[in-house]
Amino acid sequence: MTATTVSAARQSTPGWLKNLRMLVSGQEGALTLSLALLVIVVGTANPRFLAQQNISDILLNSSYIAVAAIGMSAVIISGNIDISVGAMIGVLATISGQLSIVPGMPVWISWLVPLIVGPMIGAVTGFLVAYLRIPAIVVSLGMMSILKGGLILATGGVWIYNMPPAYKLAQQSFLGLPVPVYFMLVLTILAALWMRYSPSGRAIYAVGGNKEAALLSGISPRVVLMRVFMFNGLMVGISSVLFATQFSSIQSTVPSGLELTIITSAVVGGVSILGGTGTVIGATLATILLRAIGNGMIFINVSAYWLQAVQGTLILVTVLIDLLRRRRQAAQIRG
Amino acid sequence: MGAILELENISKQFPGVKALDDVRFDMTAGEVHALLGENGAGKSTLIKIISGVYKPDGGTIRLDGETVLFNTPREAQQRGIATIYQELSLYPELTVAENIFMGHAPRRKLGPIEVLDWGAANRRAQEILASLNIHDLDVTRKIGTLTVGNRQRVEIAKALSLNARILIMDEPTAALTEADVERLFNIVRLLRERGVGIIYISHRLHEVFELADRVTVLRDGQYVGTKPVSETSEDDLVSMMVGRTIDNLFPKLQTEVGKPVLEIRSLWRKPLTRGVSFQLRAGEIVGLAGLVGSGRSEVAQVIFGINPAESGEILIDGRPVMIKHPGQAMNHGIAYVPEDRGTQGLVRQMRIRENISLSVLKAIRSGLFINRKQEYSLATGMIKQLNIRAYSTEQVVNKLSGGNQQKVVVSKWLASKPRILIMDEPTRGIDVGAKAEIHRLMSELAREGLAVLMISSELPEILGMSDRILVMRGGQVVAEFPRQEATQERIAAAMMSETAGNGAPKSETMMIGESETA
Numbered sequence: 001m002t003a004t005t006v007s008a009a010r011q012s013t014p015g016w017l018k019n020l021r022m023l024v025s026g027q028e029g030a031l032t033l034s035l036a037l038l039v040i041v042v043g044t045a046n047p048r049f050l051a052q053q054n055i056s057d058i059l060l061n062s063s064y065i066a067v068a069a070i071g072m073s074a075v076i077i078s079g080n081i082d083i084s085v086g087a088m089i090g091v092l093a094t095i096s097g098q099l100s101i102v103p104g105m106p107v108w109i110s111w112l113v114p115l116i117v118g119p120m121i122g123a124v125t126g127f128l129v130a131y132l133r134i135p136a137i138v139v140s141l142g143m144m145s146i147l148k149g150g151l152i153l154a155t156g157g158v159w160i161y162n163m164p165p166a167y168k169l170a171q172q173s174f175l176g177l178p179v180p181v182y183f184m185l186v187l188t189i190l191a192a193l194w195m196r197y198s199p200s201g202r203a204i205y206a207v208g209g210n211k212e213a214a215l216l217s218g219i220s221p222r223v224v225l226m227r228v229f230m231f232n233g234l235m236v237g238i239s240s241v242l243f244a245t246q247f248s249s250i251q252s253t254v255p256s257g258l259e260l261t262i263i264t265s266a267v268v269g270g271v272s273i274l275g276g277t278g279t280v281i282g283a284t285l286a287t288i289l290l291r292a293i294g295n296g297m298i299f300i301n302v303s304a305y306w307l308q309a310v311q312g313t314l315i316l317v318t319v320l321i322d323l324l325r326r327r328r329q330a331a332q333i334r335g
Numbered sequence: 336m337g338a339i340l341e342l343e344n345i346s347k348q349f350p351g352v353k354a355l356d357d358v359r360f361d362m363t364a365g366e367v368h369a370l371l372g373e374n375g376a377g378k379s380t381l382i383k384i385i386s387g388v389y390k391p392d393g394g395t396i397r398l399d400g401e402t403v404l405f406n407t408p409r410e411a412q413q414r415g416i417a418t419i420y421q422e423l424s425l426y427p428e429l430t431v432a433e434n435i436f437m438g439h440a441p442r443r444k445l446g447p448i449e450v451l452d453w454g455a456a457n458r459r460a461q462e463i464l465a466s467l468n469i470h471d472l473d474v475t476r477k478i479g480t481l482t483v484g485n486r487q488r489v490e491i492a493k494a495l496s497l498n499a500r501i502l503i504m505d506e507p508t509a510a511l512t513e514a515d516v517e518r519l520f521n522i523v524r525l526l527r528e529r530g531v532g533i534i535y536i537s538h539r540l541h542e543v544f545e546l547a548d549r550v551t552v553l554r555d556g557q558y559v560g561t562k563p564v565s566e567t568s569e570d571d572l573v574s575m576m577v578g579r580t581i582d583n584l585f586p587k588l589q590t591e592v593g594k595p596v597l598e599i600r601s602l603w604r605k606p607l608t609r610g611v612s613f614q615l616r617a618g619e620i621v622g623l624a625g626l627v628g629s630g631r632s633e634v635a636q637v638i639f640g641i642n643p644a645e646s647g648e649i650l651i652d653g654r655p656v657m658i659k660h661p662g663q664a665m666n667h668g669i670a671y672v673p674e675d676r677g678t679q680g681l682v683r684q685m686r687i688r689e690n691i692s693l694s695v696l697k698a699i700r701s702g703l704f705i706n707r708k709q710e711y712s713l714a715t716g717m718i719k720q721l722n723i724r725a726y727s728t729e730q731v732v733n734k735l736s737g738g739n740q741q742k743v744v745v746s747k748w749l750a751s752k753p754r755i756l757i758m759d760e761p762t763r764g765i766d767v768g769a770k771a772e773i774h775r776l777m778s779e780l781a782r783e784g785l786a787v788l789m790i791s792s793e794l795p796e797i798l799g800m801s802d803r804i805l806v807m808r809g810g811q812v813v814a815e816f817p818r819q820e821a822t823q824e825r826i827a828a829a830m831m832s833e834t835a836g837n838g839a840p841k842s843e844t845m846m847i848g849e850s851e852t853a
Contacts, residue, residue, distance in 0.1 A: 193704070197705055197707070198705060199705055202689065202692075202693075202696055203696065205684075206682050206693055209682035209683065209685055210679075210682040210683065212678055212679050213678075213679055213681055214682065214693070215661060216639075216641065216671060216673055216680070217661070217694045217747065218661050218751075219693070219696075220660070220662065272684075276684045276685075277684050
C-alpha cells in the first residue's frame with residue numbers, strides 16, 4: 001500500500017500518445033523492429049530481396065495465412081484453440097474451386113459459399129465447445145479428421161483445373177499490389193477495431209482472461225464463444241478463397257501443416273496461448289515476419305529447411321516471455 | 336508424558352494480513368487436542384505450518400524435543416505427521432489399496448527388476464483397515480464408488496500406512512452422516528489408545544466435549560488459551576472464540592430504512608438453499624452470518640442467477656421476477672461482489688479501466704464502439720470515489736494490492752448503478768485501512784438508498800455494520816436479530832448450536848461449489 005494516489009487530473013495524457021507508447025513497448029513493436037532489422041540485414045546482403053516484385057510476393061503469400069490468423073487470434077484470446085482450420089481451408093477451397101468450374105455458375109457464388117459454410121462449421125465447433133463444454137482441442141481435432149476424411153472420400157483428391165480467369169481473385173492487382181494484400185490489411189484493421197473498441201470484442205478478452213468473472217459481470221461466455229468460433233469460420237472462409245484463387249490449380253486435399261503455420265503466426269504475434277491477451281495486429285505482423293524470414297533465407301543462400309527451426313524457436317521464445325511475465329506478476333501478488 | 340509436538344512463538348504473515356501472531360501449541364502422545372476458532376482465526380494456517388505446507392515466518396517447531404523445519408509436506412509426512420483435509424485427496428479411479436499405498440507400495444523382485452507387489456499391498460491394506468475395526472471395505476474397489484465416510488476411512492488408513500504418529504483432521508465430520516460420525520469417533524478413540532496424537536478441528540462444540548482431551552482456541556491469528564476439556568464449558572469456549580471488543584472500525588451511519596426492495600420467499604436450490612425467505616429494504620444493511628458451508632454464499636448465488644432457484648419466489652419492488660442468469664439479475668438492479676475476487680471478480684490481465692467497465696459494456700456504447708471518454712471518466716471517477724491507490728486507470732489490476740483489487744471489483748458493480756448490492760465477504764484478506772474504507776462506502780451507499788446484503792464470517796463486521804442480522808445454518812435461516820439485540824455470543828450460538836432435528840443431510844455438502852461457469 002505504498003503506491004501514490006493518483007489524482008483524477010493525472011488522467012490527461014492523450015490517448016493516441018499512450019497507444020503509440022504501447023505499440024512500441026508491446027509485441028507489435030518488437031515484431032516491427034524485427035521486421036525492419038531483417039529487411040536491413042538481408043537487403044544489405046542481397047539487394048534483390050528488396051525488389052518490388054519480391055516484397056509484393058512476400059505480402060501476397062502472407063495474406064491468406066494472416067486472414068486465418070486473425071480468426072485464430074480471436075479463438076486463442078477467448079481461451080480456446082482450433083486446429084481444424086487447415087482442414088477447413090482445404091474443404092472450403094475445394095468447394096469454391098468446384099463451384100467455379102460448373103458451367104454458367106456466376107463467379108461471385110464460388111466466392112460467397114465458403115464465407116457461409118465456414119461460419120457454419122465454426123458454429124458446430126463453437127456449439128460443442130460452448131454448450132457441451134468439450135475442450136476445444138478435442139472438438140477441433142475431431143472436426144479436422146472429419147473434414148480431411150470427408151474431403152478425400154468426396155473428391156478422391158483430384159486436381160481442379162480450368163477455373164475461369166475471372167474467378168482468380170488473388171491473381172488480380174490493384175495499385176501495384178495483389179488484391180489479397182488489401183484483404184489482409186483491411187480485415188486486420190477492422191478486426192483490431194472490433195476486438196479492441198467494441199463491447200463484444202472486449203467480452204472475448206474477458207472470457208479468455210477469467211470466464212467466471214465474465215459470467216458474473218453479466219457476459220454470457222456461451223454467446224461469446226459461439227460468436228468467436230463463427231467469426232473464425234468467416235475468416236477461414238475468406239482465407240480459403242484467397243488460397244483457392246491464388247494458383248492455377250487446386251488439389252482437393254488438405255494442405256499439410258497449414259493450421260500449425262496459422263497458430264504459429266498468432267502465438268508469435270503475442271497472442272497468449274493461455275488466453276486473455278494478444279492482438280490481431282501482432283498476428284498479422286508475425287505472419288509477414290515469418291514469410292519474410294522464409295523468403296529472405298533463399299536470398300542469403302540458407303536452406304529453406306531452417307525455416308521450420310526458426311519458426312519453432314520464435315514460438316518457444318514468445319511463449320517463454322509470456323510465461324515469465326505472468327510469473328513475475330503472480331510473484332508480485334504474493335508479495 | 337512429555338510433549339511429542341511443541342510449537343512456540345509461531346508467526347505467519349500474508350500480504351495485508353497477519354495470519355498467525357505468536358501462537359503456541361503442544362500435544363502429547365495419545366491425546367486428542369481440539370483446535371477451535373472462527374473462520375479466519377488462523378486454524379488452517381497453523382495446521383498447514385505443522386504439516387509442512389507453509390513455512391512459519393518466525394517461531395520454533397519441536398518434534399520429540401528436536402527442533403525441525405519442514406520444507407515440504409513430504410518431509411513432515413516422513414516424520415510421522417499426516418493430515419486429512421476437508422477435501423479428501425484420493426484418486427477416484429484407483430482402488431482402495433492403491434490409494435493407501437500411493438507412493439510407497441510394497442515391492443518385490445521379478446527377476447532382475449523390482450516391481451510393485453499389489454498382492455502384498457492388498458493384504459496389508461486389509462490388515463490396516465482391520466486394525467481400525469473396519470471389516471466391510473473391499474480393498475479392490477475403486478474409491479469413486481465409495482461413500483464419503485468410507486473414503487475418509489481410507490484416508491485414515493493411508494495415514495497409518497505411513498506410520499503417522501500425529502494425525503491432523505480438518506473438520507472431518509463436516510461431510511458425514513450421523514452414522515459415519517459415530518464410526519469416525521470410534522476410530523479416533525482407537526487411535527488415541529494406540530498413542531497417536533490427534534489434532535482435531537471442528538466447529539461443532541459438542542464434538543469437542545465428546546472427543547477431545549484438551550482444546551486450544553485461536554482468535555484473529557492470536558493464541559487465546561489452552562484448557563483441559565473437563566475444565567471448560569460451551570459458553571466458556573464461545574466467549575474465548577468471539578470475545579473481541581468492537582472497535583471503531585465500523586463507521587455505521589444512521590439511515591432511513593425504506594420500502595422492501597428485494598424479497599425472497601421459500602427459495603430452494605439443493606443442497607444448500609433450503610427454503611430461505613427474507614426481505615431487504617432500501618437503505619438497509621442486512622448481515623448474513625453463518626459458518627462456511629451454511630449456505631450463505633449459495634443463497635446469494637441463487638438470487639444472482641448463477642445457480643438459479645429450483646423453486647420459490649424472488650420479488651423486486653413487490654413484483655415477482657425470473658432470474659435465470661446473472662444478466663437478468665443485473666437488469667433488475669442487483670449487483671454481486673463475489674467472495675473470491677481472484678477467481679470470480681477480476682480479469683487479472685485487464686486494466687483497471689477495463690475491469691470497471693465490464694459490467695456496463697453495453698450501456699456505455701456509442702454506435703458500435705465503447706465510448707472511450709465515458710469509460711475513462713467512469714474509471715477515473717471510481718478511482719477517486721473509492722480512493723483506489725493506482726498509478727492510472729491503465730494499470731493492470733494484477734499489480735494492485737488486495738484491498739485495491741477489492742475496490743476495483745466493488746467499482747465494477749457500482750458502475751452498474753445497482754439498487755440491491757450483495758457483498759460476499761467484502762473485506763476478507765484486505766488490510767485494516769482498506770477495510771475501513773469499504774465499510775465507510777457501504778454505509779454511504781445505504782444512506783443513498785441502496786439495499787445491502789452483506790455476507791461475512793467476521794462477527795464484529797456483522798455486528799458493526801448491520802441494521803439487521805440473519806443467521807444461516809444447514810441451508811436455512813435459523814435466527815434473526817435486530818441490531819440492538821445482537822451480541823457476538825447470541826449469533827455464535829445460533830451459528831454453531833447443534834439443535835436436534837437439524838435435518839440437512841451433510842453428505843451432500845461435497846457437492847457445493849459446482850457452479851455453472853460456462
